[in-house]
Amino acid sequence: MSNYNPGLHILAGFSASVSSLSGMEACRQFFDDTTAKLGLVKVGDVYHRFPNGAFTAVVCLTESHVSIHTWPEHGLATFDVFLSNFNNDNTEKVKQFYAATLLHFGATEISKQEVKR
Amino acid sequence: MSNYNPGLHILAGFSASVSSLSGMEACRQFFDDTTAKLGLVKVGDVYHRFPNGAFTAVVCLTESHVSIHTWPEHGLATFDVFLSNFNNDNTEKVKQFYAATLLHFGATEISKQEVKR
Numbered sequence: 001m002s003n004y005n006p007g008l009h010i011l012a013g014f015s016a017s018v019s020s021l022s023g024m025e026a027c028r029q030f031f032d033d034t035t036a037k038l039g040l041v042k043v044g045d046v047y048h049r050f051p052n053g054a055f056t057a058v059v060c061l062t063e064s065h066v067s068i069h070t071w072p073e074h075g076l077a078t079f080d081v082f083l084s085n086f087n088n089d090n091t092e093k094v095k096q097f098y099a100a101t102l103l104h105f106g107a108t109e110i111s112k113q114e115v116k117r
Numbered sequence: 118m119s120n121y122n123p124g125l126h127i128l129a130g131f132s133a134s135v136s137s138l139s140g141m142e143a144c145r146q147f148f149d150d151t152t153a154k155l156g157l158v159k160v161g162d163v164y165h166r167f168p169n170g171a172f173t174a175v176v177c178l179t180e181s182h183v184s185i186h187t188w189p190e191h192g193l194a195t196f197d198v199f200l201s202n203f204n205n206d207n208t209e210k211v212k213q214f215y216a217a218t219l220l221h222f223g224a225t226e227i228s229k230q231e232v233k234r
Contacts, residue, residue, distance in 0.1 A: 046161030046177045058175045060163045078123050
């Protein structure tokens with residue numbers, strides 16, 4: 001299938017402070033702001049807080065999704081951003097969303113994989 | 118960070134029939150059943166249908182997430198399953214969820230990447 005090129009997916013792990021990894025409402029505001037700034041379209045989201053302050057969030061976009069899972073007890077988060085290219089080439093927006101996320105969380109990257117899928 | 122081993126993430130692309138790629142309610146039932154069978158815990162989900170029958174769905178689990186984006190107009194879907202290992206080793210459950218998904222959609226795998234993240 002020669003035109004099979006859904007888009008770029010960045011899968012990352014990063015360390016950050018307990019307070020930023022527990023900041024679910026700040027993350028919600030950041031994700032919504034960034035989605036709007038990049039001209040992406042949200043079609044739904046889930047934010048769930050665990051008793052210890054950890055949270056998990058997924059934003060569904062017409063262009064695919066963004067997700068984060070935080071483990072403040074380990075000082076860690078995993079983050080994904082995947083935007084499809086069917087309507088536009090969103091490769092640069094994937095990189096921009098990821099860079100903004102590191103900045104928002106005051107994060108230190110532990111791992112990053114870029115998957116062209 | 119020697120113990121940094123959040124878990125296995127399978128990223129796949131597959132082809133399937135227009136009818137299965139448009140079957141959002143069947144997918145919802147399948148995801149819920151599979152989540153229960155594997156002993157996973159759902160904390161929220163989003164299902165969104167597009168005007169052409171395509172749909173996007175994300176299931177948030179305490180163990181991370183499952184997502185699918187379908188493009189019946191291209192005969193394609195992208196699928197992700199990522200389960201963290203912090204509380205249990207969920208590696209086999211990731212593989213089982215993926216195998217069950219191919220079966221549910223009557224799918225032909227186009228691409229699969231296994232990322233240990």
